[in-house]
Structure formats: structure tokens, C-alpha cells
Amino acid sequence: MEPYVADQLGRPLKDLRISVIDQCNFRCTYCMPAEIFGPDYAFLPEDQLLSFDEIIRLVKVFAKFGVEKIRLTGGEPLMRKNLDDLIRRIREVDGIKDIAVTTNAVFLVRQAKKLKEAGLDRVNISLDAIEDEVFQETNGRGVKIKPVLKGIEAARDAGLPIKVNMVVKKGMNESQILPMARYFKDTGDTLRFIEFMEVGNHNGWNMDAVVPKKKIIDQIHEEMPLIPLDANYYGEVASRYRYKDGEGEIGVISSVTEAFCSSCTRARLSADGQLFTCLFASSGYDLRECLRSDYSEEQITEYLIAIWTGRSDQYSIDRAKGKPMKENKIEMSYIGG
Structure with missing residues (x-):
């Protein structure tokens, strides 16, 4: 990594999440709500998506910033x-x-x-229920659990x-906490x-929809005792626990009840090349325009330095304090989670 890039960053930037497509085969109730993503919803045309060449060019620049982890998301990536060509x-x-790839697993068969042969290291699988009746409600398409398993x-x-x-x-699915823990x-x-995060334009978290971390842990611990573990690395968002009998590990991401904005080391790139420094941001920075306007690598690098060092977003903390949020909702399927 070029020293001048690392020296100017301040807060580390280690994790880049890239949405490669805004479409999905599911219509999850919190990610792609039916009232927005109806049958006539217009997804991005192919020429508006970042090409693989453009993605690789940006990955090379971000690698100079110290980015070590790439997660490919969607939609359904x-x-x-x-x-597999992009991964290679x-x-x-x-x-x-x-x-890594974040997927609902249906196409993994x-x-x-x-994908493994191309160089993929791991998969993150989005699964909000293990029992058919609940799972069909959460995925919005009536898909049963068998294809995912x-x-x-x-x-x-x-x-x-x-x-x-x-x-x-x-x-929606709090009844699935123990069944999921038992199954895996x-x-x-x-x-x-x-913890369910309401991505939108509200002055505070809607706690009516949140099952707090403590309640999740207590419920599992009562049946299957847990022991807390240390974080694997700086900026890890999940609090980790292992089962006392030594079989298995779980984590809880508590971005509502225990915000971790100060240690965030990730950025997000939408399928059409908008860079977001926070999951709850109202607008992004147009890197596709930079690429298609023939910016040099040095110009893109300087632009990214200015964005990252100038960031002041701490949306989870601000919302917990009841501060007014900016408008213009960014959908989860667009920003990639």
C-alpha cells in the first residue's frame, strides 16, 4: 500500500461491500417491501450497472487504502x-x-x-426462519425452506x-430464534x-420492532448455555459467543441497542457506483461518473481520501439520541446491507 494513502486516512478502511445487482429472487419484507418493489418496479438497466472492469479498477484503488475484505452483495448477487469471473x-x-458473497443460497446448488474454484473464501447466507410457514412469510414469494437448505x-x-x-x-420471526439456534x-x-434496523426517515428507532441483543442471548442461554468470546479483529460488529458444551458459535449484531459507529471500518458501493460511508446515509458519492469521465487513478484516490477523512456520519448513535434524520430513503437492496 502506498504510504501516503494510509497516512491520510485516519480511521481504517478495511471492508468494501459491493452490490453487483439490485434485483433479487425474493421480496423480503424488510429489504424489498412489496409496497415499493411491486411487479412493475423498474430495476437498473445493464448499462447503468458497474461493469466488471470498473469494479476491478475500484477494488485496486481501495486495496491501496488498506481494504482487505470484499463482500459481494445485492439484491441477490x-x-x-x-x-465467478469477477471473483477470479x-x-x-x-x-x-x-x-465473501451474501446470498439467500437458492442458486448455490x-x-x-x-465460486469456490474461482477463489471465493466464504458465504454469508441470509435466512430469517427455519420453519416453512414463517419463512414463506418473510421471503415474500412463498418459497419453502428446502431450496435454501x-x-x-x-x-x-x-x-x-x-x-x-x-x-x-x-x-415477524422472533419465534424462530431458538429453532434456528437448535438447527445450526x-x-x-x-x-x-x-437486530432489526429500520432503514428510513424517522427521528428515532422504532423499538416496537426490535428484539434487543440481551433478550436474544438470554433466550438461547437458558436452554443452551453460552460463553462470551473476544472479538476476532478491530471493528468486528458481532458480539461472539460459543456454546458451553463446545459445539458451535453464534453472534449478535446490535446496531440498534449498542451502536458501533466509532469503530466502523467499512464502505458500501451500490450496483450503479454510488459510494456510501454509512448504511443509513441519504446520498452517496458518484464513482461511476468518475470512472466514465476518465478520471486518473490519482484523481480517484484523492477524491476517496477526501470522502473518507471528511466523514462524520454516526447515524445509529444520532437516531438513538432522537436527532432528526435526513430524508431520501436508501433501500437495503440498493445499498447492499
């Missing part, structure tokens, strides 16, 4: 054609140590092996480490519970 090219970038099995067979992410929303306890997969 496995709907992007030739995703990212794998060749100096400095990139970890490549066909793609897990070739087959995809998870395909990932295991391919040798891909798995993290399963469950967003817990009161009134002895599988070798890491299960992570995420």
Missing part, C-alpha cells in the same frame, strides 16, 4: 451473470485477503463449486465456510442474529 479477477488484486449443503460440500444471518423482527448448533456454521 448470484443473479449477476458470470459472477478480485482474487488477483494485491492486498485482498478475503472475498448450481454455483457453489465454481440444499444451497447451504452445496456450499458445505464445496468447502465454503458459512455464516447464517438472521434479522430478528418483533411480530452442530453444523459447524456460524449463526448470527441481527
Whole structure:
């Protein structure tokens, strides 16, 4: 990494999340709500998506900033054609140590092996219920759990480490906390519970929909005792626990009740090239325009330094204090989670 880039950053930048497509085969109630993403919703045309060449060019620049982790998201990233080619090219970038894909797992049956062979390190699987009736409600398409479990099995067979992410929303799927913990306890997969985050234009968190971290941990601990673990690295967002009997690990991401803005080391890139420094930002920085206006690598680097060193966003903390939020809602499927 070029020393002058690292010296000017201040807060580390280690993790870049890239949305490669804004489309999905599910319509999850919190990610792609039906009232917005109806049958006539116009997704981005192909020429507005960042090309693989453009993505690689940006990855190379971000690697100079110290980015080591790339997570490919969506929408459903496995709907992007030739995703294995993109992974193979990212794998060749100096400095990139970890490549992950966040997926709902349905397409992993066909793609897990070739993604692993291309250089994928792991998969993060979004799964909000293990029982069919609840799962069908959460995915918005009436899809049963079996295709997802087959995809998870395909990932295991391919040798891909798995993290399963469950967003817990009161009134929707809190009944699935224990069933999910029981199911994944002895599988070798890491299960992570995420407090429901209302991404939108409100003056404070709507706690009516939040199941707090403490309640999640207490519920599991009562049946399957837990022992807290140290963080794996600076900026890790999940509080980690292992089962007392030594079988399995879980994590809880508590961005509502225990904000972690001050240690955030990640940035997000939308499918059309907008850079966001916070999940709750109202607007991004147009890197696609920079790329298509023939900015030099030095010009893009200086622009990114100005963005990252000038950031003051701490939306989770501000919302917890009841401060007014900016308008213009950014949908989860657009920013990539």
C-alpha cells in the first residue's frame, strides 16, 4: 500500500461491500417491501450497472487504502451473470485477503463449486426462519425452506465456510430464534442474529420492532448455555459467543441497542457506483461518473481520501439520541446491507 494513502486516512478502511445487482429472487419484507418493489418496479438497466472492469479498477484503488475484505452483495448477487469471473479477477488484486458473497443460497446448488474454484473464501447466507410457514412469510414469494437448505449443503460440500444471518423482527420471526439456534448448533456454521434496523426517515428507532441483543442471548442461554468470546479483529460488529458444551458459535449484531459507529471500518458501493460511508446515509458519492469521465487513478484516490477523512456520519448513535434524520430513503437492496 502506498504510504501516503494510509497516512491520510485516519480511521481504517478495511471492508468494501459491493452490490453487483439490485434485483433479487425474493421480496423480503424488510429489504424489498412489496409496497415499493411491486411487479412493475423498474430495476437498473445493464448499462447503468458497474461493469466488471470498473469494479476491478475500484477494488485496486481501495486495496491501496488498506481494504482487505470484499463482500459481494445485492439484491441477490448470484443473479449477476458470470459472477465467478469477477471473483477470479478480485482474487488477483494485491492486498485482498478475503472475498465473501451474501446470498439467500437458492442458486448455490448450481454455483457453489465454481465460486469456490474461482477463489471465493466464504458465504454469508441470509435466512430469517427455519420453519416453512414463517419463512414463506418473510421471503415474500412463498418459497419453502428446502431450496435454501440444499444451497447451504452445496456450499458445505464445496468447502465454503458459512455464516447464517438472521434479522430478528418483533411480530415477524422472533419465534424462530431458538429453532434456528437448535438447527445450526452442530453444523459447524456460524449463526448470527441481527437486530432489526429500520432503514428510513424517522427521528428515532422504532423499538416496537426490535428484539434487543440481551433478550436474544438470554433466550438461547437458558436452554443452551453460552460463553462470551473476544472479538476476532478491530471493528468486528458481532458480539461472539460459543456454546458451553463446545459445539458451535453464534453472534449478535446490535446496531440498534449498542451502536458501533466509532469503530466502523467499512464502505458500501451500490450496483450503479454510488459510494456510501454509512448504511443509513441519504446520498452517496458518484464513482461511476468518475470512472466514465476518465478520471486518473490519482484523481480517484484523492477524491476517496477526501470522502473518507471528511466523514462524520454516526447515524445509529444520532437516531438513538432522537436527532432528526435526513430524508431520501436508501433501500437495503440498493445499498447492499
